[in-house]
Amino acid sequence: MDIFTTLSTGSGYWNPLAWLGGFLVITVIVWLIWSRGEKSYKKGTAQTAPYLSGNAEPAKGDVHIRAGNLYWGYTEALKGYYSRIVPIHTGILNDYVMWYLGVTALLIIVVVIFA
Amino acid sequence: MTGGLELAILAGWTIVVTIFGLVAGLVLLGIDRKLAAHMQARVGPPLRQPFIDFRKLMIKESVVPANAIPWMFNIAPVIALISSLVILLYIPLGSIPSPLGAFGDFVLVMYLLTVPALAMVAGGFASGSPYATVGAQREMVTMIAYEFPLAIVVVAIAWRLGAAGIPDAFSLATIAAHPVWSVVGPLGILGLLLLLVVLAVVSPAELSRIPFDSQEAETELAGGLLVEYSGRNLAMFYLAQGVKTLVMGAIAVAVFFPWNISSFISMPGGVAQVVDIVFFLLKVILVMFFSVSLARVAMARFRINQIVSLYWIYIGVIGLSGLILLMADAVLVSVAGGII
Numbered sequence: 001m002d003i004f005t006t007l008s009t010g011s012g013y014w015n016p017l018a019w020l021g022g023f024l025v026i027t028v029i030v031w032l033i034w035s036r037g038e039k040s041y042k043k044g045t046a047q048t049a050p051y052l053s054g055n056a057e058p059a060k061g062d063v064h065i066r067a068g069n070l071y072w073g074y075t076e077a078l079k080g081y082y083s084r085i086v087p088i089h090t091g092i093l094n095d096y097v098m099w100y101l102g103v104t105a106l107l108i109i110v111v112v113i114f115a
Numbered sequence: 116m117t118g119g120l121e122l123a124i125l126a127g128w129t130i131v132v133t134i135f136g137l138v139a140g141l142v143l144l145g146i147d148r149k150l151a152a153h154m155q156a157r158v159g160p161p162l163r164q165p166f167i168d169f170r171k172l173m174i175k176e177s178v179v180p181a182n183a184i185p186w187m188f189n190i191a192p193v194i195a196l197i198s199s200l201v202i203l204l205y206i207p208l209g210s211i212p213s214p215l216g217a218f219g220d221f222v223l224v225m226y227l228l229t230v231p232a233l234a235m236v237a238g239g240f241a242s243g244s245p246y247a248t249v250g251a252q253r254e255m256v257t258m259i260a261y262e263f264p265l266a267i268v269v270v271a272i273a274w275r276l277g278a279a280g281i282p283d284a285f286s287l288a289t290i291a292a293h294p295v296w297s298v299v300g301p302l303g304i305l306g307l308l309l310l311l312v313v314l315a316v317v318s319p320a321e322l323s324r325i326p327f328d329s330q331e332a333e334t335e336l337a338g339g340l341l342v343e344y345s346g347r348n349l350a351m352f353y354l355a356q357g358v359k360t361l362v363m364g365a366i367a368v369a370v371f372f373p374w375n376i377s378s379f380i381s382m383p384g385g386v387a388q389v390v391d392i393v394f395f396l397l398k399v400i401l402v403m404f405f406s407v408s409l410a411r412v413a414m415a416r417f418r419i420n421q422i423v424s425l426y427w428i429y430i431g432v433i434g435l436s437g438l439i440l441l442m443a444d445a446v447l448v449s450v451a452g453g454i455i
Contacts, residue, residue, distance in 0.1 A: 006218055011277070012285045018218035019201065025129045026200045030351070034193055037347025041176040048181040050244045051342055073256040073419030078427070
């Protein structure tokens with residue numbers, strides 16, 4: 001296959017190399033702009049301390065945001081859904097197998113009806 | 116030889132579009148600030164203020180915080196700007212064809228829109244600041260929220276054009292060349308109006324503007340994602356903001372308002388392109404006024420969980436209604452066509 005060929009799905013299309021080419025040309029332009037900016041700053045001074053609204057910085061581990069909070073807004077907004085889904089995940093293998101068999105049986109019935 | 120010449124022309128055209136995108140983006144930011152100021156009974160800054168801000172940022176120190184991951188902290192704003200500019204290469208600007216329009220479709224543009232946001236997320240996580248981390252988390256959640264309605268718009272428009280027998284319906288050049296309003300009946304027009312509302316509500320979230328700016332939220336997160344950024348790195352994010360504004364406006368124009376003056380009035384080629392690009396910018400300004408400037412002046416910030424509910428439930432339902440109306444319209448138009 002010619003690597004320069006544009007990939008087509010029948011409806012959509014894209015050419016990764018064209019994207020890469022455009023990306024590289026723009027990278028040169030942006031790098032030229034970025035490199036003309038001021039590079040220096042005062043390392044090791046209060047300037048490099050994290051901004052915490054004027055409060056002293058606690059121990060590093062104490063200000064770390066845990067990954068468990070990553071999708072808080074999402075789970076909070078859809079808690080009506082998660083409050084039903086989470087209890088189903090019991091951690092018991094028998095339950096998972098039952099769900100697997102149940103869903104598979106349902107799919108087979110649907111396939112038979114619509115076949 | 117011909118291939119080399121084509122590549123050189125493409126590269127040259129890419130440079131022109133890039134410079135246009137950078138300048139037009141800053142002009143749009145200036146117009147947005149001026150319009151917002153007038154709506155708040157203020158004089159506001161001059162239109163060239165974003166250029167002054169950019170120049171000032173470039174001569175300020177670019178501090179890398181002690182807790183940051185330096186290479187990721189520095190590269191994130193550069194990637195955000197590059198990826199914003201790359202999207203512009205796929206979108207038609209007035210009657211001027213896009214450099215890479217033949218090499219990527221509307222679905223690709225939708226995916227590329229996530230790259231600047233992901234670069235901002237990477238920069239936020241690399242900052243080593245709790246404010247920036249919370250901001251990065253909110254940016255990710257916001258992105259997950261608005262991608263669904265945006266995908267509905269993309270699929271609905273392309274599907275309707277395809278149903279009307281137009282080939283390459285996912286190509287933005289095709290979408291711009293065949294105004295979707297002209298292929299639909301009354302039901303379809305209603306559906307398109309709903310989809311226009313959806314895109315108008317998605318745009319401020321893509322641009323992290325009020326009421327969907329919870330990831331930056333100056334009053335609670337002190338700038339969130341950008342809290343530790345300064346100097347040239349902040350300048351890159353600032354430029355990216357301008358380019359993204361142009362990109363979102365250009366997408367809305369290409370999909371919903373693609374008409375050019377040269378289609379109605381006969382003009383010499385060069386003059387037509389200049390007139391069309393000016394008209395294109397006017398349309399972008401108009402779209403951005405209603406979608407961004409007016410919304411950010413009139414509304415307060417949503418909480419992050421409200422943003423998810425809004426996009427996944429309310430805007431999602433509006434988008435799906437628009438899609439269903441377009442499908443019903445396609446059936447009715449084809450039945451009516453068969454009867455005639």
